Amino acid sequence: MRLGIDVGGTNTDAVLIDGNRVLAATKAPTSPDVTTGIVTAIAGLKQAAEFDPAAVAAVMIGTTHFINALVEGDRLAPTAAIRFGLPATSALPPLVDWPDRLRTAIGEHSHLCHGGHEYDGSRIADFDEREFRAVLERAVEAGARSFALSSVFSPVNAEFEQRAAEIIAEELPGRPISLSHEIGRMGLLGRENATVINAALRELAEHVAAGLTRTVAEAGISAPLFLSQNDGTLMDVDYARRYPVATFASGPTNSMRGAAFLSRQADCAVMDVGGTTTDVGILQNGFPREASTDVSVAGVQTNFRMPDVLSVGIGGGSHVTHEGGPRVGPKSVGSRLTERALVFGGDQLTATDLAVAAGLADIGDRDRVAHLGKDLVRAGLDHIAERMAEVVDRMRISPDPVPVVAVGGGSILVPDRLAGASRVDRPEHYAVANAIGAAIAEVGGEVDRVFSVQPGRRDAVLDEARQEAVDRTVAAGARPGSVRVVDIEEVPLAYLPGNATRVRVKAVGELSLGDSLGELGDNDA
Structure with a gap:
């Protein structure tokens, strides 16, 4: 069994997986210190399904500790x-x-x-x-x-x-x-x-790694601990201590990998709707499409591995205003949804209230939103659908409609028909796809460097790069027989002499724990 945990801006989700079966899932509010929310989520999982902690083979966590520290300019x-x-x-x-x-x-x-x-x-x-x-x-x-x-x-x-x-x-x-x-x-x-x-972030990484290790141990789990990386693969705690920057985009990538696992689709758009934002990315061969340009993180341009994700400030906790027509977001009640939303006795009209009033969800007290006019509710939901369709349209690179997989607790806001989408799927366990993505993540390795490709040597150079990527994946903890190359890119650098070519190869493989996760689908790479 594997335990997957994903820390989001609003909720901390936890799932228990045995092979390709989801045994139990739970949500807990994300705490300011993050760790407390993880403790609560694990406790909730134990209540949802009695399991022997000794039977857990590995614990995978996607955390926001490090990106939060950079954005806040704190603990650096x-x-x-x-x-x-x-x-x-x-x-x-x-x-x-x-x-x-x-x-x-x-x-x-x-x-x-x-x-x-x-x-x-x-x-x-x-x-x-x-x-x-x-x-x-x-x-x-x-x-x-x-x-x-x-x-x-x-x-x-x-x-x-x-x-x-x-x-x-x-x-x-x-x-x-x-x-x-x-x-x-x-x-x-x-x-x-x-x-x-x-x-x-290195000093903070030491404290976070120690804290997460202690938290898991106090739950009675002695299994090895892994953290999710930006590209949807795993790293162990020691690696995380050295490379905390590799966790920055683990939330969106976990959701996308979880969507691939649940929907059995390896090529599609994934729409992850949380409490605060909607993140849209593209799956290619079951893995998130990576950004091809430098990515700005907290106002700093970087060029390390990051997924190509576009976010819009719409989620289940988004404020709804109706001056001059309904507007949804970007302000949100976030983790205080159960305190502030109308259906929970609060005083703030949210996107969740619209969903409940329209009969899309059955949470809280529906009578508390019975006074909302049908025109307001319909117009608000249409505004949400329009914004979501716009993001999908900006992400696709072909004029052809793309299948969309909707995940996340807020995906009740995604309509069954969406402009630019060939279809909209909302698979079972969609609300905890991010934690599932963490639990089923694989080990990865990558090569990205410039080769001098002499005439007649192209195949040999590519073979060398492939083998180096495979070797790095095995060294990172992958089971040798399971490693496969999922992406290869070569870009001739015409302005440099010697037939210089930038070659990037990415390989992934199953974590060497002696278990099997099953296949993502017939199109799985």
Whole structure:
């Protein structure tokens, strides 16, 4: 059995899965400290289904701890951003595009050193150890406790980042170190920004990992703990301690993977409607389509793995106003739905009230919304449908209608017919698809670097990249026989010599726990 938990802005959902069967599911309000909500959800799951904690093979959690800390600019460690690139790159130093509040929050420690590489691995300048040690000394004196190291074209040659990390480990044993070639993709500023964010969250990651481990243990569960990543795959607790930035978009990806599992559809649009927002993404071969451009996180441009998701401020707790016509959202009562919504005795008209008044849901006290006019209810729900259809239309890349799978507790707001959708499915257990996505997640590995593809060598280069992705997936904990390549992309870089081609390969495999989850469907990749 597997225990899946997903922490959302409004609710914390938990499910217990045995193979491909959902044994029990529960919801609990998300608490300010997140951990309390997880404790409550696990307790609710025990009430819903008596199970032996010793029979749980693994616990998978999707958490908002880290993205919340960045958005709030809170609990971030003073971080030294050190780049190897001089005499190049000085025009745009580290942190140049950061919001002032976040620069201040991490201490504004920005440093440049000589070094870096060209795309073919040749050096821009030699590593100057004396220069680096002087920079390190200044950073420590200024209060830096965590270190983010980046170097020009380090995904091609990471020797400068690795040498600098060795020196920090010698001089400052135990200090957190983040290396850009392990975190971001091609593109210096986006990769560097992702690395600085990761470094700033390392101290918090230690506390969160310890807290989650303790929470699961106190529930009597001794199974290994995993956290969900941005691409819908898993990482263990130790990996999460080193790469907390990899959890940022775990909520939407969990919902999309859960939708694929429940609907048996590997290619579709997924509409996840929560209490505050509606998130729409596209599934390709059962996995979320990844963003092809840099993604802004809390006002910082990054280029690490993130799903291509579009959000709109409409959810079950969204405020409904009717001055000059009904408007829904973006304000929301959030986790206070059961206190503020009319059907629960509150004073705020919400989207949930409209759904209950229209007979789409049977929660709370329907008599409390009996006074709402039919025209108001219909117009409000039409407004919601129009906004949702607009988001789906913006996400599809073909003029052809796409199937839509609606999940999340607020998906009662999604109409059975939606413009731009060939059909709308709302599968069983749709309300906890996010927790199901966490529970059934697989292990992933990725290669993203520039190859010199000589004439007649293309197939050999692609085979090399595929094998490297498979090896990384197995090293991450996948069962060797289950690993498969789910995405491969090659982009010729015409402006560079030597037939330079950027190759990205993603592979996934089942977590090596000795159990089987069943298939996603006939079209499963």
